[in-house]
Amino acid sequence: MTHSNTVGSAIYQKIKDDIIYGKLQPSTKLKLDKLSNSYSVSMSTLRECLNRLSSEGFVSAEEQRGFFVTSISLNDFEEITSLRILLECHALKLSLKNGDTEWEGNLVGAYHKLHTKETEMQNGDVSTKKSLIRYDWGFHQSLILACNSANLISLHSLLYYKFLRYQMLLTSSRGSDAVNEHKKIFDSALERDFPKAEKELKNHVKMGLNFISKGYKFN
Amino acid sequence: MTHSNTVGSAIYQKIKDDIIYGKLQPSTKLKLDKLSNSYSVSMSTLRECLNRLSSEGFVSAEEQRGFFVTSISLNDFEEITSLRILLECHALKLSLKNGDTEWEGNLVGAYHKLHTKETEMQNGDVSTKKSLIRYDWGFHQSLILACNSANLISLHSLLYYKFLRYQMLLTSSRGSDAVNEHKKIFDSALERDFPKAEKELKNHVKMGLNFISKGYKFN
DNA sequence: CAGTGTATTAAAATATAATATATTTTAAGC
DNA sequence: GCTTAAAATATATTATATTTTAATACACTG
Numbered sequence: 001m002t003h004s005n006t007v008g009s010a011i012y013q014k015i016k017d018d019i020i021y022g023k024l025q026p027s028t029k030l031k032l033d034k035l036s037n038s039y040s041v042s043m044s045t046l047r048e049c050l051n052r053l054s055s056e057g058f059v060s061a062e063e064q065r066g067f068f069v070t071s072i073s074l075n076d077f078e079e080i081t082s083l084r085i086l087l088e089c090h091a092l093k094l095s096l097k098n099g100d101t102e103w104e105g106n107l108v109g110a111y112h113k114l115h116t117k118e119t120e121m122q123n124g125d126v127s128t129k130k131s132l133i134r135y136d137w138g139f140h141q142s143l144i145l146a147c148n149s150a151n152l153i154s155l156h157s158l159l160y161y162k163f164l165r166y167q168m169l170l171t172s173s174r175g176s177d178a179v180n181e182h183k184k185i186f187d188s189a190l191e192r193d194f195p196k197a198e199k200e201l202k203n204h205v206k207m208g209l210n211f212i213s214k215g216y217k218f219n
Numbered sequence: 220m221t222h223s224n225t226v227g228s229a230i231y232q233k234i235k236d237d238i239i240y241g242k243l244q245p246s247t248k249l250k251l252d253k254l255s256n257s258y259s260v261s262m263s264t265l266r267e268c269l270n271r272l273s274s275e276g277f278v279s280a281e282e283q284r285g286f287f288v289t290s291i292s293l294n295d296f297e298e299i300t301s302l303r304i305l306l307e308c309h310a311l312k313l314s315l316k317n318g319d320t321e322w323e324g325n326l327v328g329a330y331h332k333l334h335t336k337e338t339e340m341q342n343g344d345v346s347t348k349k350s351l352i353r354y355d356w357g358f359h360q361s362l363i364l365a366c367n368s369a370n371l372i373s374l375h376s377l378l379y380y381k382f383l384r385y386q387m388l389l390t391s392s393r394g395s396d397a398v399n400e401h402k403k404i405f406d407s408a409l410e411r412d413f414p415k416a417e418k419e420l421k422n423h424v425k426m427g428l429n430f431i432s433k434g435y436k437f438n
Numbered sequence: 439c440a441g442t443g444t445a446t447t448a449a450a451a452t453a454t455a456a457t458a459t460a461t462t463t464t465a466a467g468c
Numbered sequence: 469g470c471t472t473a474a475a476a477t478a479t480a481t482t483a484t485a486t487t488t489t490a491a492t493a494c495a496c497t498g
Contacts, residue, residue: 006282007453032478042454044263047479051267055274057373063225064461066478079370086309151298154276155374226480251451261481266452283488285451 011041012049019058019069020165030059030067056158058165074218077166081209084159088205089198091144091152096192099146104190110135110142111186118179129173133164139182143189143201167208169216177207230260231268238277238288239384249278249286275377277384293437296385300428303378307424308417310363310371315413318365323409329354329361330405337398348392352383358401362408362420386427388435396426 015035018024030050036043050067053059060070095103114135121132137160144156167173181204188196234254237243249269255262269286272278279289314322333354340351356379363375386392400423407415 006451009282031476033476043478044266044455045453047263048267048270052270052274055271057370063228064478066462076370079368082368083370083374086305090305149298149301151276151295151302155302225478262451263482264480283451285489 022168024069026072028069080162087156091147094147095144096194103146107142110138114139241387243288245291247288299381306375310366313366314363315411322365326361329357333358
């Protein structure tokens with residue numbers, strides 16, 4: 001049994017997470033020797049990791065000036081949202097057309113997990129916010145998993161996580177509104193009603209944008 | 220004036236080009252010390268570059284097994300094409316809505332360059348195929364440049380070049396068909412007729428797919 | 439004998455550290 | 469505010485150690 005994660009991929013995940021969850025804040029200068037120390041990796045491994053993240057857009061590389069956590073702006077957030085909607089709806093359309101029993105069953109499972117966690121949260125159990133996010137991701141990916149395009153799934157994942165970084169700017173979340181939206185998306189997906197599912201999905205993501213852009217003061 | 224390209228970004232461009240233009244063929248194992256020699260860069264710089272390219276999808280990294288030029292398949296080509304159409308049409312719609320005189324003028328310029336080169340090529344001057352490609356890129360990007368989304372432009376660029384790699388599998392090109400299609404796209408774009416422009420653009424890209432998938436034998 | 443599994447060895451990827459150089463940033467002085 | 473000197477930092481190479489994979493030889497088994 002070889003669970004030999006390389007140092008490189010471990011540190012990549014760690015830093016990516018720290019950016020998404022705000023431990024490394026937007027526009028922060030990522031000083032190489034400082035990070036090399038705090039993450040306990042060598043400079044070369046760290047640079048490999050930062051280069052990967054800069055290709056994805058979580059880190060911005062400025063030649064001869066080093067690396068920075070990619071800055072945020074309302075404008076960028078709107079772009080990310082718009083692209084997420086474009087890709088997620090397109091993939092949803094394909095998924096509703098192609099999805100077989102296997103896909104449908106996995107979707108039902110993913111929704112059940114999400115809904116269960118959401119109920120826990122509404123009862124005041126805040127300890128599991130990070131797992132709620134995992135289940136939210138699981139649900140949204142399950143929706144499109146039958147789209148039959150690895151490239152599309154991969155691009156969607158990128159945009160979901162860029163969106164998530166903005167979401168994490170606020171500690172509060174939307175509560176019961178999001179729960180209802182999820183249910184509507186789920187129901188219309190099972191009915192293979194694409195127009196309705198698309199409408200509800202668009203609305204859901206846009207409401208997320210609205211909530212955050214009202215609650216967070218971009219400068 | 221600072222044109223001080225770093226070794227890293229220079230080698231990145233070189234290797235990316237070599238992949239797109241087929242000098243480094245699909246599925247080739249990218250042995251580190253061999254590449255380090257042939258491109259005359261150190262291993263660390265090379266690894267940084269390969270990590271960037273693997274994030275973008277031109278290179279595939281397999282943990283502990285090294286790097287490979289990303290493999291090709293008809294299925295992948297169809298996915299890429301479909302995504303390119305989705306993004307390029309979406310961006311075109313925004314661009315036709317927002318484009319001002321500045322944008323329109325640049326588009327006219329880009330089309331003129333492309334058309335001039337196309338005419339040269341039809342007269343038998345094959346020496347400038349690579350510059351024709353640059354002008355084709357220039358035209359297609361100009362079309363969408365007023366879409367007002369840096370994220371969209373960047374994603375579109377990625378997909379254009381992934382598409383281009385497939386295009387480069389054949390030495391021959393489509394000749395006068397493509398020339399006519401470009402004209403139709405250009406004309407309808409200037410008239411701000413989105414439905415027509417979209418139709419012509421979709422057709423243009425799909426014809427590219429057809430031409431290549433008929434001429435190249437995927438295994 | 440063919441095929442299969444298992445050591446052994448060779449090759450290659452991964453990771454760190456040490457070093458040199460070039461560029462940017464900071465600080466000091468005019 | 470401008471120029472220059474010093475410090476900090478990024479970039480790049482090289483050398484080395486470790487780990488993993490790939491290749492080879494060798495025995496075992498049906």
